[in-house]
Amino acid sequence: MQVKAAIPITVADIKSACSQCNLLELCLPFGMTETEINRLDELVGTRRRIKRQQHLYRAGDPFEAIYAIRIGWFKTDVVLEDGREQVTGFQMTGEMLGLDGISTEAHSCNAIALEDSEVCVIAYDKLEELSRQVEGLQHQFHKVMSREIVRDHGVMMLLGSMRAEERLAAFLLNMSQRFAARGFASSEFHLRMTRDEIGSYLGLKLETVSRAFSKFQEEGLIAVQQKHVRLLDIQAMRQMIQHPAAIR
Amino acid sequence: MQVKAAIPITVADIKSACSQCNLLELCLPFGMTETEINRLDELVGTRRRIKRQQHLYRAGDPFEAIYAIRIGWFKTDVVLEDGREQVTGFQMTGEMLGLDGISTEAHSCNAIALEDSEVCVIAYDKLEELSRQVEGLQHQFHKVMSREIVRDHGVMMLLGSMRAEERLAAFLLNMSQRFAARGFASSEFHLRMTRDEIGSYLGLKLETVSRAFSKFQEEGLIAVQQKHVRLLDIQAMRQMIQHPAAIR
DNA sequence: TCACTCCGTTGATCCACGTCAACCACAAAT
DNA sequence: ATTTGTGGTTGACGTGGATCAACGGAGTGA
Structure with a gap:
């Protein structure tokens, strides 16, 4: 039923990477200089379109990249053996997906499109490499991860005390x-x-x-x-x- | 009642930093080479002892460092205006505290010692600087943050579905x-x-x-x-x- | 030793939310 | 236009955990 949802985009599209994107303010390039952002373009090689209800990645998939949402909505969830599902987040334009995979080099949750969507694929090894060179990128990336941790604590408050x-x-x-x-x-x-x-x-x-x-x-x-x-x-x-x- | 709990340790103690520490396997230096770990020693300048029930940091405190627990136990919590408290985690030896502060440059939760404890203070700006030079440190630090995100998702599952x-x-x-x-x-x-x-x-x-x-x-x-x-x-x-x- | 405080246990009762079930709205397929 | 399926609403009822309350045990300090 589920079709693996990787539809690489033609070379023509690739042109419009971070430097041309109107999501600057919300996404990884935030706070970076123009020169720095131009270097980011090297990083964002491909895009992927994901149709509604399809997985961007599944728990257990090897971790290779993180994703920035260009268009659309996703949910992430964790599923127990007995089938109980816990949605861990809803992600929208400009937000990042896949950070969970860094720790074990495999994804630990599912990411599923809530509507037809499009993401920028950011190869993780290249991201680490570039963020060793570009201070602004390194810092912003750390902020994105930290923000996710803070958000999670808010959800815990919500689930545990409200x-x-x-x-x-x-x-x-x-x-x-x-x-x-x-x-x-x-x-x-x-x-x-x-x-x-x-x-x-x-x-x-x-x-x-x-x-x-x-x-x-x-x-x-x-x-x-x-x-x-x-x-x-x-x-x-x-x-x-x-x-x-x-x-x- | 609460005394600000910063008791810097004498220079003599500082000697035994990461390279001498027996927590290698669990802490930031995991997976790094001996040479790399020696460079980490520059980073871990001071230690702090925190007595039972005292705060390592409070929500709102400016963010300057992250902390590795050498000895003891902590809890982190978030408190709503009306006083409702949500404990977001219990941290033990070898675990990291303070990652929540990176995103806004201020801590977003409280960290409180559950027993008399001791932490290594890792100045955050120096950590970023060194992790631009030492690939193993960069990678391990990212893993630590990602692991926290995965852990948080587990807690959400627990709170939401069990x-x-x-x-x-x-x-x-x-x-x-x-x-x-x-x-x-x-x-x-x-x-x-x-x-x-x-x-x-x-x-x-x-x-x-x-x-x-x-x-x-x-x-x-x-x-x-x-x-x-x-x-x-x-x-x-x-x-x-x-x-x-x-x-x- | 006693007094005091903090923490943990247990029982009785209550209520917020879950469960079960019927029904309805809307969209896609025929 | 009709059928079918998915998602949303609403009602009746049940229950897991909260609340309220009493008590007991361990540690601390005079």
């Missing part, structure tokens, strides 16, 4: 903020993932996610229709996380 | 394996953290943790007395995680 509605509020605010950072509307957006996937990420069942959406709607915090969400009272949602209404 | 007893089993097996890696007994050890701290880490209340300990004891899986734990049936505990008994 109740269902707080989790959903935190999730929606996080989406909002990431859309904003890319110049998209921050209070109206289209979710690429299902209720089930959101639930897996938030440690909730899909019914609970659905009910929380409905509750927020009743309370006038948001307007939802299927995957389309409009945030009507961001301030109230922020307060929900910081000063939970529940007596405790 | 039930109370599975979480505790996973926790104990993880402890066991880390003791083993350091040449300590893998089936009998002393926990440095309280039930409350374990609970925070596992997303459970301390009472639930305590009950799970008691249940395991009744079932003959472990022998517990306060913080002293003996694992009697590691195999059964492994199966508990992979093939949960509960009908689902």
